[in-house]
Amino acid sequence: MNLYNLYGGKTKNKKMEQEIDTNELGESIVKVLKSIYDPEIPVDIYELGLIYDVMVNTDYEVKILMTLTSPNCPVAESLPREVEEKVKTIENIKDVDVEITFDPPWSKDLMSEEAKLELGML
Template identity: 50%
Template sequence: MNASELRDKVEETLRTVHDPEIPVNIYDLGLVYEVKVEEGSKVRVTMTLTAPACPAAGDIIFETQSKLEAIEGVTDAYVLLTFDPPWTRDMMSEEAKLELGFL
């Protein structure tokens, strides 16, 4: 699997992770800031949460990490949590905004 195919698989996988308080996946919510596929099929994901005090933070990060590590071909996965820039509703996809009634 080349880097482009692996990146597609990573994005597909990120769409299976949900914030338990919001019925939309973390990718469409705009919580994923960056996906990098590095040499040797190492995956690095930089993401945030809807709020720094998110009660589900540990669960979301653990689920993201576990699912990335389970992707066939991934040799290493790392999830970096950041709050810079802070998340806003503007970062959501149009589909997510529509689903949550923000449009």
């Protein structure tokens, strides 16, 4: 699967002969990711810093590289599945592959300023 970083601009889908605005698609994916919350922390997974990378190819297939707050996270099974299912609901998305990594391990430094403020860490 040839993947292109979502924020790389427009690419052309040879099969459908139409342009994909990857910036617009990226915004849609981020909007969905911001609707998914870690059940133990009242912050969405995007602001929490659990999403390391989002890529899309010209066939509307998405790959999401993400982590969890710890390898023993109680939602290790359900959270990646929720991410996959919700991103698949975006129009034109054909497939979603969610890969979990612990390299680098998650730390509070990965959280956005918004998340830190929400959790009273600023």
